[in-house]
Amino acid sequence: MSIKKLEQQYELAVYPRRDVVLVRGKGARLFDDQDREYIDCASNVGVSNIGHGHATVAKAVYEQYLTLGNCYSMFYNPVRARLAEKLAELTPGDLNRVFFCNSGAEANEAALKFARSSTGKPEIIASMRGFHGKTMGALATTWGPEYQKPFAPMLPGVRHVPYNKFEKLEAAVGERTAAILLEPVQGEGGVRVGDRQFFEKVRQLCDDRNILLIMDEVQTGFGRTGTMFACEQFAVPDLLCLAKSLAGGLPMGAVLCSDRVEVPLKSHTSTFGGNPIACAASLATIGVIENENLVENAKTLGAYFQERLRAIESRRIREVRGLGLMIGVELKEKAGPYVQKLMDRGVIVLLAGATVIRLLPPLVITKEDIDTVVDALKAVLAD
Numbered sequence: 001m002s003i004k005k006l007e008q009q010y011e012l013a014v015y016p017r018r019d020v021v022l023v024r025g026k027g028a029r030l031f032d033d034q035d036r037e038y039i040d041c042a043s044n045v046g047v048s049n050i051g052h053g054h055a056t057v058a059k060a061v062y063e064q065y066l067t068l069g070n071c072y073s074m075f076y077n078p079v080r081a082r083l084a085e086k087l088a089e090l091t092p093g094d095l096n097r098v099f100f101c102n103s104g105a106e107a108n109e110a111a112l113k114f115a116r117s118s119t120g121k122p123e124i125i126a127s128m129r130g131f132h133g134k135t136m137g138a139l140a141t142t143w144g145p146e147y148q149k150p151f152a153p154m155l156p157g158v159r160h161v162p163y164n165k166f167e168k169l170e171a172a173v174g175e176r177t178a179a180i181l182l183e184p185v186q187g188e189g190g191v192r193v194g195d196r197q198f199f200e201k202v203r204q205l206c207d208d209r210n211i212l213l214i215m216d217e218v219q220t221g222f223g224r225t226g227t228m229f230a231c232e233q234f235a236v237p238d239l240l241c242l243a244k245s246l247a248g249g250l251p252m253g254a255v256l257c258s259d260r261v262e263v264p265l266k267s268h269t270s271t272f273g274g275n276p277i278a279c280a281a282s283l284a285t286i287g288v289i290e291n292e293n294l295v296e297n298a299k300t301l302g303a304y305f306q307e308r309l310r311a312i313e314s315r316r317i318r319e320v321r322g323l324g325l326m327i328g329v330e331l332k333e334k335a336g337p338y339v340q341k342l343m344d345r346g347v348i349v350l351l352a353g354a355t356v357i358r359l360l361p362p363l364v365i366t367k368e369d370i371d372t373v374v375d376a377l378k379a380v381l382a383d
């Protein structure tokens with residue numbers, strides 16, 4: 001049976017699939033089973049920030065598996081210790097302690113629990129168009145009736161307010177508000193960049209009202225927006241949720257916590273959380289980001305990419321927006337058909353809602369590749 005038929009027959013059909021079998025990748029390139037080459041502008045939704053097949057990470061993973069592949073967190077472990085220290089150093093403010101898990105949804109789940117236990121209050125305020133994962137707790141904070149409805153009832157105590165609208169958010173805050181959960185740039189919600197003044201006011205409100213600020217940087221973390229973490233450009237949160245590119249492609253999540261966060265012993269744990277292989281991959285990945293100046297790359301090439309996109313003259317484009325190498329091209333029509341047209345021209349992109357083409361290339365992408373992508377977009381969006 002063909003690869004496509006096997007997957008169609010033996011897996012639950014929850015992912016809308018594209019008609020391509022990807023078999024390998026190198027840097028910012030992906031290759032299908034016919035050995036056709038694609039420029040990757042998706043990075044597996046922000047996982048592959050350092051590009052595909054990086055030898056430094058491969059070596060770290062291989063060697064760690066031979067040394068000690070698993071170590072439940074009831075024991076101390078040197079790789080985990082070093083990564084915890086590294087993350088505390090890398091993150092701003094007093095985000096000094098970490099909880100390790102295995103995915104973005106899990107990081108948000110943990111943050112929601114920590115917010116409740118630390119404040120003794122039950123309610124969470126999240127934003128319209130926000131995306132925080134699809135497990136039961138995280139799903140209650142994710143915007144979108146289409147995701148929530150089949151699985152109702154949701155976790156109670158969650159309210160959604162418009163993004164970047166401080167008065168609306170302030171009006172939703174009450175005595176029982178434990179935390180405010182926001183993405184610094186909304187990814188799934190259409191690549192909507194946070195407003196700096198909005199975030200500064202939210203930070204002040206949290207300080208004044210004993211509310212914890214949770215920032216979901218699962219997609220924006222590790223250089224994507226031109227700083228190591230996007231929150232550096234907005235406001236320092238009390239809980240910082242990370243996953244996607246944290247371990248260079250291996251499954252891993254983490255919640256960095258400020259001194260205001262307290263969690264009772266044994267109240268939240270994870271078997272695979274902080275396993276040495278993921279930790280070794282993460283340390284190697286962070287090393288690559290630092291040594292190859294990928295944060296700076298995201299900043300300069302992001303600005304270049306956005307400038308070139310804004311120069312495209314097409315009656316189909318409504319707006320180009322983004323931060324660093326997290327870019328959205330909003331069309332005046334449905335964007336879906338253009339995803340396939342771009343793939344036919346050897347460029348893989350993402351959607352963010354019905355009308356937005358989302359570009360999240362690996363941070364190792366070259367200027368030449370960006371030029372090729374701009375030409376492809378120009379061609380498919382021409383009349």
Ligand SMILES: *Cc1c(COP(=O)(O)O)cnc(C)c1O
Nearest residue numbers: 103104105131132133187218219
């Ligand atoms: C992808 C994503 C998640 C969910 O991560 P999973 O690893 O798929 O559970 C949560 N928040 C944001 C902002 C994301 O982009």
